[in-house]
Amino acid sequence: MTDGFQIVVCGSLVPDPLQTLEPLTTPQGPGLKNELMLPSVLDPWSAHALFEAANLAKQIAGSKVYLVSLGPKAKLQQLMMTVAQKVPFELVAIDGSASGFTDAHEAAAVLAEAVAAIPGLDKNRLLVFGGCASASRDAGVTMQLLCERLAIRDFFAGVDEIKVKPDSSFEVLERIEGGQYQVSVCKGAPAVLAWATGNLPEPPNNPQVGMVNMRGVMPALMKAKPSKVGTGGIAYEKTEVPAQKRATRIVKDVGADQIAAEIVEWIKQ
Amino acid sequence: MKILALFHTQDDGSLPKAALEVLTTAMAIKEQTGGTLAVGILGQGAANAAETVAGCGAESFLTVGSEAVAQARYATDTAAATALIRDSGAELVLAPGTARFARCLPGAAHRTGAQIDTHIVSVKAEGGQVQAQRWFYRQRILGTFSRAARPWIMLADAGVNMPWHGASGAASPKEVAVGFSDADLRTSVTGVRSPAADAQTIKPDAALLFVAGAGWTKKQKDGQFHIAEAGVLIQDFLIKAKSSLGSSKSLVDLQSEGQETLNFMTHMNQVGQTGSTPRHAKGLSACCHGEEPHAVGWRFINERRAINLDPNCGWAQGKADVVYVGDAFEIMAKVNALLS
């Protein structure tokens, strides 16, 4: 077994999924109406990656979890009020845009720099985790671009499980088409894993974990490097929310027989 | 413009349907730009697969069919795709957004100095300018954009275009040499874990998607839970209607929280904001509220109907075509009887 893993989780904030989003044009490219006011959450798939990282770190002595987050500093600070109570980690903050319209190539470059600059980083113990796609850009490319920039050869997409073996090799389950899993065995760290949902429920808030984390969070936010992540090489022509309201027909006070018959007829059409 | 249609084979050596859909797009872009088209294929049986699309009118066929790409492994797939893109000299690379390519092509983009975009739902060329469309914020905002840098790699979503049909023939493919290193072989794909045939609930090619919500696991009008009965009704319906199965988040979350629920349901079934956004002609939901995040999961479902006890559920707010107000247990039992 290794001396433990250094698990670096990349994850940032996205608007709370229950918010209605309205695009608008800004001098920096497309944005969202009231973007800075929208309540945000930790990007769901990277949140799963963080919970899985903490779980793995708990099992393998000597492991440590880092959370590398690129987002507007003030919003990151707000986010940490909840996220820091979930699992133990050390925050590496980068002050920049978390917009879904920024270019993944630029985001990956900034993340790679931040990961490589973590003091005492040992590539032979390094596992980089992240979400398989963000709920903002939803491109699913950032983690591979990061993997290449860190010169790591092994990457896994849509991961739901990692099982580390006594010789430090590990088995990974990746989601593929049709509800199936591709099963792979990797010789060991370093590797990059982009997570899907994993298997763990969201941990309950733990104020003690929160207190310990917050000691590192505030200094990390203070020294967050500003970065100019933008739309890069993308020239946006238009961003819109296409009208999708349907004229819903509500069928009520009708017997189950009649409803069933109508449904079956519709299915068979 | 030099266009490369980049594909991979499946385990049986054939091309996936999503590849043939991309071929349709690539041929249209070739036409619109007066460009040239190359077809590149990696994976087991690549050369034979090239013959099956020989009639598409591509100027050249390039393959990497070596043993190393018999497995869908990131490192070797990335190296092979990089070699194909470089050899083709392509400015525009069009590829299907399959799990295999979604995994490796971003890596190939980095190595070839290319830009990459995924989940493309439309590509058009007008006056020499190529324009693409994709959704941002998980199917909530549609963006139209272009990039000036080349090469530009685009992964198209499946189910958007008609698959190409045409003659097979002699493609005379060129096998492109790839220098795989030992470091590329640190990972071995050891297999595929599929649900048992009768538990295979996710069927991307099904005409109908049935989405179950947490209501199936709630106390019903007699004050009791009917979870086992719900399971039987749903599984019976899936078989009889040849339907794919989706789930709301709340329903699958119950499982990871250790509560009694439908045991054939996993996170892979979840649709929506943090689930999938499948494409099916029709969708029927039952016992699910259908609020905004869930509507996201239904973005690409053409005809939508819902069964809910609550006439004011989210579906009724302009999201479904029809909402049946009634008890899903009763209605689905009768639907199953009629389908027998």
Ligand SMILES: Cc1cc2nc3c(=O)[nH]c(=O)nc-3n(C[C@H](O)[C@H](O)[C@H](O)COP(=O)(O)OP(=O)(O)OC[C@H]3O[C@@H](n4cnc5c(N)ncnc54)[C@H](O)[C@@H]3O)c2cc1C
């Ligand atoms: C970060 C984040 C991400 C999210 N991502 C997703 C996502 O990807 N997908 C998703 O679905 N949700 C997602 N949600 C959750 C979403 O907000 C809703 O909570 C969830 O979709 C509700 O699930 P439901 O409709 O199954 O359950 P409920 O809201 O509990 O609705 C149950 C429904 O069943 C009906 N019912 C009960 N019994 C019967 C009966 N006998 N006959 C007919 N109807 C009956 C009730 O009237 C009710 O409308 C997300 C939330 C957050 C915060």
